[in-house]
Amino acid sequence: MNNLLIKNGLLIHADKQINEDILIRGETIQELGQNLTVSPDTTIIDASGKLIFPGVIDPHTHMGIPIKDGSSADTFATGSRSALHGGVTTILDFTVLGPGQTLCESLETRQKLAAESLCDVGLHINITRFEPEILDEIPLLIKKGYNSFKVFTTYEEAGMMLSYGQIEAVAKIIGENDGILMVHSEDNETIMAASEPFSDRSETHPKYHAYARPAEAEAVAIQTLGEISTRTNCTIYIVHLNTAQGLAVAAEFPLLKVETCPHYLMLTEDVYEQDDGTMFVASPPLRKQNDQDALWQGIQNGQIHTIGSDHCPFCLADKTADIPFQDIPNGMGGVETLFPGLLAQFIKRNIDLSLLTQLSSRNAAKIFDLDAIKGSLSVGAHADLLIIDPKASMQDWELNLDTILDWNAYAGLPAIFPETVIRRGEIVVASGQTQSCSQGELVVSTPS
Numbered sequence: 001m002n003n004l005l006i007k008n009g010l011l012i013h014a015d016k017q018i019n020e021d022i023l024i025r026g027e028t029i030q031e032l033g034q035n036l037t038v039s040p041d042t043t044i045i046d047a048s049g050k051l052i053f054p055g056v057i058d059p060h061t062h063m064g065i066p067i068k069d070g071s072s073a074d075t076f077a078t079g080s081r082s083a084l085h086g087g088v089t090t091i092l093d094f095t096v097l098g099p100g101q102t103l104c105e106s107l108e109t110r111q112k113l114a115a116e117s118l119c120d121v122g123l124h125i126n127i128t129r130f131e132p133e134i135l136d137e138i139p140l141l142i143k144k145g146y147n148s149f150k151v152f153t154t155y156e157e158a159g160m161m162l163s164y165g166q167i168e169a170v171a172k173i174i175g176e177n178d179g180i181l182m183v184h185s186e187d188n189e190t191i192m193a194a195s196e197p198f199s200d201r202s203e204t205h206p207k208y209h210a211y212a213r214p215a216e217a218e219a220v221a222i223q224t225l226g227e228i229s230t231r232t233n234c235t236i237y238i239v240h241l242n243t244a245q246g247l248a249v250a251a252e253f254p255l256l257k258v259e260t261c262p263h264y265l266m267l268t269e270d271v272y273e274q275d276d277g278t279m280f281v282a283s284p285p286l287r288k289q290n291d292q293d294a295l296w297q298g299i300q301n302g303q304i305h306t307i308g309s310d311h312c313p314f315c316l317a318d319k320t321a322d323i324p325f326q327d328i329p330n331g332m333g334g335v336e337t338l339f340p341g342l343l344a345q346f347i348k349r350n351i352d353l354s355l356l357t358q359l360s361s362r363n364a365a366k367i368f369d370l371d372a373i374k375g376s377l378s379v380g381a382h383a384d385l386l387i388i389d390p391k392a393s394m395q396d397w398e399l400n401l402d403t404i405l406d407w408n409a410y411a412g413l414p415a416i417f418p419e420t421v422i423r424r425g426e427i428v429v430a431s432g433q434t435q436s437c438s439q440g441e442l443v444v445s446t447p448s
């Protein structure tokens with residue numbers, strides 16, 4: 001069995017920061033404290049001057065999902081390797097409900113693909129069709145540990161939307177069974193009205209993507225979802241919240257949990273004017289500076305609970321210019337850049353690093369019932385952790401990324417990559433280099 005002692009590091013817990021040594025035996029943390037007694041076969045890592053964070057849980061990725069022509073650029077194998085390199089030891093991805101499939105069948109299909117992941121991986125269940133048989137499967141899936149489901153208030157043309165009435169019916173069942181409902185929250189009618197001027201499909205500039213999906217659409221959807229959460233007593237998790245208006249509405253409803261994404265915290269819609277503007281087309285679109293400021297405020301006052309990458313990358317050749325902006329594939333990479341970029345921002349903005357632990361691992365573990373094993377540096381939990389030199393800030397992303405992607409949204413911004421990443425007791429990144437390692441495991445929720 002693998003024994004590791006990490007000495008002299010500063011542990012960044014969600015509620016305190018403390019100098020303690022960590023003794024890892026096999027896959028779990030066995031002991032925390034000073035002057036721990038260790039066996040002679042123990043490997044010792046000196047972490048003097050370093051920060052130790054729990055391994056990051058990215059609650060929102062899309063590895064290799066089908067789009068109109070092809071799929072997003074990373075597979076579970078390539079994306080999870082990048083994830084580990086950036087400090088993400090667990091990803092929560094989504095099933096894809098194929099035509100005629102049951103939810104359980106869609107889960108089996110996706111599990112097979114996820115089996116090639118190098119980081120640990122959980123799956124949220126996408127509900128993109130409303131049928132009685134599908135509703136019947138929900139309690140069964142929750143019993144098996146699949147307690148999070150996702151629906152969309154838009155993408156009617158892609159056949160993925162549920163009406164608010166249908167969402168309420170789903171929320172009722174999920175609420176009764178102690179599950180959680182995740183919602184892509186952009187009001188479809190508001191988007192249809194804003195998209196009308198572009199219906200002749202003559203515009204190619206990526207900035208029109210933001211015009212066609214206005215900020216109001218988020219606030220309208222969240223108001224209705226907040227009311228649904230209250231009526232059904234179902235926790236609703238708003239994915240990728242991105243506007244000041246949406247955040248203000250969400251804060252009114254106690255059963256709403258809020259996720260935002262690094263791109264809304266570090267970029268604004270101004271990037272659509274850049275030469276590589278098409279690469280930043282993602283849904284929802286990037287927003288204005290005042291939205292970004294509100295999100296940072298929301299992080300500091302506890303209105304935002306998690307940060308997910310919404311990793312759905314494309315390469316330069318996938319997003320050629322001079323096509324109608326509606327045809328640009330939606331999505332950006334972010335699983336590898338998530339934590340290095342945010343850590344540099346937290347330090348630059350002088351924000352308490354325990355808050356980063358809450359947002360990058362602890363809260364997601366609690367919300368998705370993984371906290372018995374994930375999301376904290378505690379005895380009995382999986383030994384998922386990052387050793388970081390806080391002085392190792394750099395801007396040469398291209399030299400430091402471990403990715404198949406040929407484009408990075410955050411060029412020019414500072415980043416701090418982990419020096420060492422440990423996933424279930426195994427050193428998977430050493431001196432900043434990804435090591436060959438064992439496969440990740442599938443994780444399911446265990447209600448506490």
Ligand SMILES: [Zn+2]
Nearest residue numbers: 060062310311
């Ligand atoms: Zn997404």
